Amino acid sequence: MATTSRSEFGDFLRSRREKISPAELGLKSGRRRRTPGLRREEVAELAGIGVDWYVRLEQGRTVSPSDATLDALASALRLGKAEAAHLRALARNGDHRGFAPESVPPVIERLIKSVNLPAYVTGRRWDILAWNAAAADVLGFDRLDASNRNILAFMFIETDSRRLFGRSWTDEARRMVALFRATHDLHAGDPAFIELVERVRAHSPEFKKWWNAHDIRGSTSGQKVLTHPERGAQRYEYATFQANDDPALKLSIYTPV
Structure with a gap:
């Protein structure tokens, strides 16, 4: 992914992770949580991917998630249809055409x-x-x-x-x-x-x-x-x-x- 797309991709993952309550997924609170929502390792486990791989995704580092990984993340984070489509669009690099005002025919x-x-x-x-x-x-x-x-x-x-x-x-x-x-x-x-x-x-x-x-x-x-x-x-x-x-x-x- 291009740098800006990786950043938005990671920010989006983080925002969805922080919105999910562990209780919603039947997870035990365990030790005191310093941040809201799920931990990175919990998302990785739910998605069936490595913790380091998931951390790299959230940090916007150079990785290219497969369609299967994107589907697994969407399921783990309980994304709606529009959110899952947005995740896939970001993974496909977004639209890098320079903006110019359009003209109406x-x-x-x-x-x-x-x-x-x-x-x-x-x-x-x-x-x-x-x-x-x-x-x-x-x-x-x-x-x-x-x-x-x-x-x-x-x-x-x-x-x-x-x-x-x-x-x-x-x-x-x-x-x-x-x-x-x-x-x-x-x-x-x-x-x-x-x-x-x-x-x-x-x-x-x-x-x-x-x-x-x-x-x-x-x-x-x-x-x-x-x-x-x-x-x-x-x-x-x-x-x-x-x-x-x-x-x-x-x-x-x-x-x-």
């Missing part, structure tokens, strides 16, 4: 502008690249400072996001952190991703806390309650679609329930 811009439902396009770093009038009305993207036209920055730097999500802001913001973490770790070390995370971290103690938890979620469709300044709260169903023109581009559409 004119046909996609015309498509979203022709839709009466809130719709917008984001890029690999979650930059908000294009949106229609309905998205501007409901989500307020027209009011964003150019430097904050990014979903993560919008959630944690722009104050309008708290008004928009109301009582559900905390749950939605935590979900966003876990979703973005899955993307970020595949681009670890890229200056553009580092700049964004550090800028958001400096503005939000909540983000800093949740970011350090290293939670991972997979992207899904669902429902959100959004509060319009004039029309009040309204429930929307939302779904996201990947563009064939450029897989980094994602189209999000909201439908009132």
Whole structure:
């Protein structure tokens, strides 16, 4: 694995190990534990691998785990589907293309502008690249400072996001952190991703806390309650679609329930 991927791989293993209670697995407490969660040797035993091998993985040293080892680690750490996929993606070195802002093909811009439902396009770093009038009305993207036209920055730097999500802001913001973490770790070390995370971290103690938890979620469709300044709260169903023109581009559409 490349250096940055090895580091994120090890950090992810450590974060999952520290979240598991020995009691959950029927392990005896034994001698006093100085750190939360399982010990390294316990994970190694559960996964059926050598302790030194596991320590090397957590320390980000040059090793290449096999698919069988990754499956064993996922089982030992009780990873969910999204977490196991993230572990495998990190082991495959992530995405080492240098980041450059994407451009939205004119046909996609015309498509979203022709839709009466809130719709917008984001890029690999979650930059908000294009949106229609309905998205501007409901989500307020027209009011964003150019430097904050990014979903993560919008959630944690722009104050309008708290008004928009109301009582559900905390749950939605935590979900966003876990979703973005899955993307970020595949681009670890890229200056553009580092700049964004550090800028958001400096503005939000909540983000800093949740970011350090290293939670991972997979992207899904669902429902959100959004509060319009004039029309009040309204429930929307939302779904996201990947563009064939450029897989980094994602189209999000909201439908009132």
